[in-house]
Amino acid sequence: MSQDLPPVAPSVTAELVEALPPRLRRRLDAGVAKLAARPAVREGDTVRIAVDDETDVVLHAPGGTVTGADAIRCGCLLAPDCLHRAAAASAAPVADDTPAPEPAEAGEAGEAGEDRKEEGQPEETEATATAGQRTAARAVFDAAAAVLEAGTDGAGAVLQAELLRAAHAARLAGLPRACAAAVSVVTGVRAARSADPGYRLADLAAALTGVLGTAHRLPHATGPDLAELRGTARQPYRPDGSLRLYGLFCEPVLTATGYAGAVTWTADADGRLYTVSDVAPGGPARATGAADLAVRIGDTALTHRELSRAGLAVSGATVSPTGRLGAGAGVRAVRASGAAWRGEPLDRLWAVPAAEQVDRALNGGQDLLFLEVTVTGTVRETAGDCLLADCAGLPLRLAAAHDDPALPCRDNLRLLAAAGGSRLRIIARLVPGPLPRALLLAAEHPTDPAARVDLGLDRLQHADLPAGAVAPRSPAVPAGNRDATAPLHLLRRRVHQAVSGGRRVLAFTGSGSGDGARLRRLGLTTAADLLDGLHTAAADRSRDAFGRLLPADTGRFARAWLAAAVYLDTVERALCAGAWEAAASAAPSPDTGRPVGAEP
Known part of the structure; x- marks a missing residue:
């Protein structure tokens, strides 16, 4: 997949591939690899790929997205029935398959339509799914x-x-x-x-x-x-009167589907969270640059970066169920004073116990965590180093929210590790799992508690660290942590192997031999049964009267895999909640200094 190409609507890719004759379909993957390696030149709404010295493939993307098969043209002799058009569509990111946004909402990538339904969508009042659905x-x-x-x-x-x-x-x-x-x-x-x-x-x-x-x-x-x-094609927006909002932080958005931008998080006096977004087709450059664009609400001249430290007074506000602020014509907004994280009213966000915040996130609520932690060092993992922190006695791993080198997330994480012993308030996004883990989004400045750092946009320097700070060495994952996840990983690795290698990797004789018995010895009988069922479905190949293998039952294997994956997700969420609750019960009581529930 090439991020240099504009996103292509799913229907366009499907149409172009379906039109290929069988002999060209067999060569499509090679054509995609070849085309993805060729340079692409953008000229306004047009992207041109030089297939060779004499042939170009041209993608016309008004509004940043290719929405029709005729918008992809090729100059070869076999066009329009050539391999190049289908290869170009298959090499490009997949676009959001929804109608283009209204001009007033173009900055929100078609996600901020207010109380509008997509044409042709049926009314969702039926008690059961229709035959077409x-x-x-x-x-x-x-x-x-x-x-x-x-x-x-x-x-x-x-x-x-x-x-x-x-x-x-x-x-x-x-x-x-x-x-x-x-x-x-x-x-x-x-x-x-x-x-x-x-x-x-x-x-x-x-x-x-x-x-x-x-x-x-x-x-x-x-x-x-x-x-x-x-689901819903567009977020419904409802009137919410007048709002007084206080900026919290701003985070970059960089998706694999070719969209980028920034989202600024704010809160009202009651602690309810609201977001203002500016997301459109683009890459890392837009993800970093969008923070300095003006907020698209009312006539305010605030940029996203400024709003994350300031405030906003909104009248005639419209809000989606997820807290996204609408930008309709009747919305008015002016700049207002902000608030410090340790001052009212934002201070109350950090007053909610961590276990309660995690329970809210696991049950479909907001997944942001407002925590106060002490930096203790780093720990080495397969995907890179994680920041280790102590959160009320709970060892917490804080990972980078983005790995793209154009964003400063991972560099900031390394520098924060050098501020060992610093006690900071942070904002992170929960990562459900058997070990307490979150993606670090924003933090107090290591030497100035009145300031804050948006870790995906601001870049820390060594001068920002406490005097004499030195980055600690990265130890390997402690053996105790590996043992804590060992029972579930016996099933998880088979589920993941199927994703990467397909059914055949689980169909080999002896594949996973003994894992089911080990799970049963550890008391995970359901996990053992699901693992055995997964191997059985993978190996089930019937033969006809002549001994020839019949086509595999892909539906049976998919259902067995789905059962195992849903079980893993459910158990890991339960373990995640249990880990945070255990930390809460072990935290010292403010009255006695002993862990809550401990004997005097």
């Missing part, structure tokens, strides 16, 4: 199951296009959640196949779990469950 959900499940069957190594451009076609059909049937989940899987597969440094196997496994789970449950869902599984 059930058909679309089955198509998404079958296409995602085929990707899982092949794994990232075998899921080439043709299988990706099948999933994109199913995603487009799901959107037309009024299933935007299934559509978005399918697109995220294709994005993850392309990142894996292109060796994108931002690719994470765990993220792709979670995306596959989401799309398979949604498509599997939807045909049988009713009532509120059905509405949730259908």
